[in-house]
Amino acid sequence: MEKGRILKQKKGLYTLETVDGTQKSGYAGSKLRKNGVKLLAGDIAEYVLNDDDTIFIVDIEERKNAFIRPPISNVDLLALVVAAAEPTPDYYNIDCVLAVADAAGVKPLIVINKTDLDDASETVELYKSCGYDAFTMSALSEKIDPEFYESLKGVCVFTGQSGVGKSSLLNKYFPNLDLETGELSEKISRGKNTTRHTELFNAGNGLYVADTPGFGMLDFINFDLLSQEDFEAFSFPEFTDYKIKCKYRGCTHLKEEGCALIAAVKEEKVKPSRYESYKKLKNDLLQKESMKYK
Ligand SMILES: Nc1nc2c(ncn2[C@@H]2O[C@H](COP(=O)(O)OP(=O)(O)OP(=O)(O)O)[C@@H](O)[C@H]2O)c(=O)[nH]1
Ligand SMILES: [Mg+2]
Ligand SMILES: [Zn+2]
Structure with missing residues (x-):
């Protein structure tokens, strides 16, 4: 059986990266569906190759972790992107995401973007004093932070509210991704959910980065993102x-x-x-x- 990493899913059609680095697409078998397994970007899938070069996914390897929002598995690092302004940072929102990452045993990293609008020093100091790694940057500036770049290892997921600049930052650090970025809504200076799907990209040297749709607090209320026990033990x-x-x-x-x-x-x-x-x-x-x- 061949194995590959699932990069994205659209209407049940999965695209995965094979071991030789090519991409192939196809559907999942009924056994997986019957067992209620929902495949995620990040999953290592076992598949058979059809005569027409499409794939048929038969099973997935056991995951080391999995998230519902954003839907992705086998994550090594969660980069929580926050805007210094537009939209203004919401501490409860930040703390919820950190709690979910810590509960899952995934290293969180705070990226404060849009520092051209506000210096965000208070937010940086707050989270550094709690023991988290925090970086400040502006996607608009050409300057690359080598320390931030070096800290990205394995499967790195960029998450955060809509409009904070996740796709803009990924474009800056990985220009060949050429991701779509969006305007902010004038009335509420929030994003308009430009990124619609979670997608994993191979950035070379064993590094994978994922762009994800912006989430809202409603996602926290509606989904079982962390258990009481893990929250108490690890968050x-x-x-x-x-x-x-x-x-x-x-x-x-x-x-x-x-x-x-x-x-x-x-x-x-x-x-x-x-x-x-x-x-x-x-x-x-x-x-x-x-x-x-x-
Ligand atoms: N001033 C300023 N604007 C920025 C910066 N980074 C991104 N923007 C702008 O913010 C808007 C939203 O950026 P996106 O990269 O689309 O944001 P996103 O987080 O990917 O949003 P969703 O895909 O909707 O979740 C765009 O108009 C960007 O040009 C920044 O560092 N400074
Ligand atoms: Mg985006
Ligand atoms: Zn007590």
């Missing part, structure tokens, strides 16, 4: 050292006396905006959990 990693020092076992870190996390927030060892996001996300997850059993 907001800078809280871990405090959470283990709470007075009571089973502390929810929401209001209890003797909570070491709450004390750390008061002592300004933990960023208030991060703690606010933690509480909000935790409550959202709890609410979702309780809906499931109704």
Whole structure:
């Protein structure tokens, strides 16, 4: 059986990259469909080659991770693109994406674009102090940041709200991609969902980059993006050292006396905006959990 990496999907037609680097397209077999397996960009597919050079996907290799939004698997690095302005950064939105990446064990990286409009120093400092890698850049400038370029390894997914400049940045760093970029809506200075599909590109030297459609907070509410357990164990990693020092076992870190996390927030060892996001996300997850059993 031959193997290849799925690059994109459109109406059930998959395009994959074969081991010799050529691209072939075709459909998935009924066995996969029957088992309810939804193939994703990033999947390593096993296929047979048809006489007409199309492919027939029979199975996929076990994934090391998978995301629903954006729909992609086997990710090594998640580059969360945020705009310094237009649209203004939303900390809760950022923290939700970081929480999902951390829960999945995928390294997140924050890219603050459009620094020609605002310097975004507050946002950079906030996230660097939490232990995240953060880069500032402008897709409009010709300047390439070698450190950012070097930090891209394996399968790198560019995600973030519509209009923050994901496709523009990918075009700047990988000019032969020639991705479509879009105007912002004048009224709300948000993007207009120019990128419609998740697509993985081979950028050479073992590096793959994915452009993805912009997401909104609704995606967070509508999809099961992270479990309560993974959230508590892996998200907001800078809280871990405090959470283990709470007075009571089973502390929810929401209001209890003797909570070491709450004390750390008061002592300004933990960023208030991060703690606010933690509480909000935790409550959202709890609410979702309780809906499931109704
Ligand atoms: N001022 C400024 N504008 C930028 C920058 N990067 C991108 N833009 C503009 O922002 C708009 C949206 O850029 P895109 O690259 O299409 O944004 P996107 O994140 O791919 O958006 P979706 O595909 O809709 O999710 C375009 O008009 C870009 O020219 C930047 O660094 N500075
Ligand atoms: Mg785009
Ligand atoms: Zn606690």
